[in-house]
Amino acid sequence: MKILHPASCILFIMLLALGAYARQAGNKLSTGNKKAEKAFIAAMQAYQARDYNLAIIEVTQALRADSNFCEALILKGDLFSDLKKPSEAINEYKKVLRINPLFSNNLYFIIGSLELLLGRYGDAEMDFSTYLDGKNVPDIKRKKAASQLANARFGIAATLHPVPFEPVNLGDSINTRYDEYINSITTDEEKLYFTRKIPRSEKNPELRGYEEDFYSAIKADSAHWRNAISLGRPINTSGNEGALNISPDGQYLFFAGCDRPDGLGSCDLYWAKRAGGTWTEPENLGPTVNSTSWDSQPCFSSDGKTLYFASKRPGGKGSSDIWKTELSADGSWTEPVNLGDSINTAFEEMAPFIHGDGQTLYFSSKGHPGMGGYDLFYSRRKPDNTWSKAVNLGFPINTFSDEMVLVVNSRGDKAYISSDKFGGKGRQDIYQFPLYKEAGPVPSTYFKGIVFDSETKKRLQARFELSDLSDGKIVAASVSDPVNGEFMLVLPIDKDYGLNVSEDGYLFYSDNFSLKGLLVANKPFIKNIGLKPIKSGEFIVLRNIFFDTDKYVLKPESLGELRKLLELMNKNPGIKVELSGHTDNVGTPAHNIELSRNRAKAVYDYLIANGVAEQRLSYAGFGLTRPVDSNESEQGRANNRRTEFRIVGIL
Secondary structure, eight states, rough: OOOOGGGGGGGTTTHHHHHHHHHTTTTSSSSSOHHHHHHHHHHHHHHHHHOOHHHHHHHHHHHHHHOOHHHHHHOOOOOHHHOHHHHEEEEEEHHHHHHHHGGGHHHHHHHHHHHTTOOOHHHHHEEEEEEESSSOOOOOOOOOOOOHHHHHHHHHHHHSSSSOOEEEEOOOTTTOOSSSEEEEOOOSOOEEEEEEEEGGGTTTTTOOEEEEEEEEEEEEETEEEOOEEEETTTOOOOOOOEEEETTTSOOEEEEEEEEEEEOOOEEEEHHHHHTTTTEEOOOEOTTTOOSBBBEEEEEETTSEEEEEEEETTTTSSBBBBEEEEETTTTTTTTOOEOOOTTTSSSSSEEEEEEEEEESEEEEEESSHHHHHSSEEEEEEEETSBBBOOOOOOOTSSOSSSSSOOOOOTTSSSSEEEESSSSSSSSSSEEEEEOOOGGGGOOEEEEEEEEEEEETTTTBOOOOOEEEETTTTTEEEEEOOOTTTTTEEEESSSEEEEEEEOOTTOOOOOOEEOOTOOOOOOOOEEEEEEEESSSOOTOOOEEOOOOOOOOSSOOOGGGGHHHHHHHHHHOOOOEEEOOOEEEOSSSOOHHHHHHHHHHHHHHHHHHHTTTTTGGGGGEEEEEEEOSSSOTTTTTHHHHHSSEEEEEEEEEE
């Protein structure tokens, strides 16, 4: 999506200064030289017509006739500013300050803005301070100048205390002589997605302008990528697509499409679902999410329901804010909610990226104190679901240029950006760099594999729910691919998780991951899951039913599994089941029989208390008599301590 260069904000601003001066001077120009006046008028006409070459010629003639002609010096400064030559513009404006103080106050604001563009933070601090000390400063300009002064002071401090930053170009397989913009990297870091901007004349010499399309690349080894390929149709079209995001489970693709026949505003959000190796036809997210304004830059959370995006819709804090919406169980989207004052300002916020930890948000902003232009920030979600104060990622990650997008890998130790500041292969190239610890998210690993029918081996689309065992809340949700059964879930460290995998007509599968106390992400969990059809004789191990040692009172961490068990019984009212308890070989056989029986009864009592008919249930305790593993190791004994659920009949 096109973002205007900060210098363009100064376009025509000096015309206001010229008008103000003319009023002060009784509508007279500051020269009495007729030749200078004539050339100046011609230069102004050329400037307003955007004929900058002619304007330069004419204003130069005016200044040859009168080198102290202030309006001509200001116009020449405007021309240099519009031509992206801020240093030359500053020189012209400062000549005016030396000649005539009537222009000084407004010029200090403009000079300070240009100095920020060049990273001259000390000079900018002095000029904005001088501007704010002036008389009759309009409130709106005072607010803007105060913000810019804060940027100048931040820039001074940040350059004195740089953060670690060692960008590495991703190489020829990704970057070309054209623009490449980073979009997403998969949770397992095996696939990279990005946007490439190519002249339309590459396809047809008679066409003008540029076309933006999405590309992906597969990792070749730890340091290299295979050659990128276009995503093709139906995702890429003859129009422009931008701001791609792949969901952490790899199953959904979100992007922004502009000026489309089914669009509701200038740019709308779209999504598609993966089916095997292809994507479904993209769909507009609809009028609840998309407004009549600009909606773009989506990012889907690992919780499987929250979509963050940037929007210029009414009701925000500034020009562009970051919002969120949630995907309901029925497939509809909730009314978008603004992320609030910790994130959004009276200026522009863009490009949200929510890490797989579900609590670290990276974004770009012009409103928080920074180096000038757009800077990259991060904020962390607090327990009450509000966001912490935004933190600037620091210099030299941020500079006086615009930094717009940051993508962070699941482990939290590597980040990706697009930049044109480091030489590179062309214009905007994609780089990776180690992300310093303080700015990193909660490191995460992942669980991936394939779901299939345990009898027919047919690949299945199944539902995944990952819950925090400490409170039972769902922290991630997903579905496996409907064609190939592939799945992937993010597992942030330092928590214990319960997993449930379910599909209609099958017994659910449960597992747990003990990551509490880990400080770094372990190797990933890779496992294929066979779901058992619901029929007599089939059984499952309830791996998320927990008891204290030598006790038979259900622990609170068991509640999520118990609810899934109740859901299974209610969805299949014809099944009769036996609940059985099993122990390891610690303790006497008689004691273990009694303990295992009471543990099975605890689950039985929960189901009875929640409406399951007594005639559908039975329970038994088998103690140590039916081991599934060796009792010679702690892990083996843990596997033998279990509660099972077996279908003993179907009514």
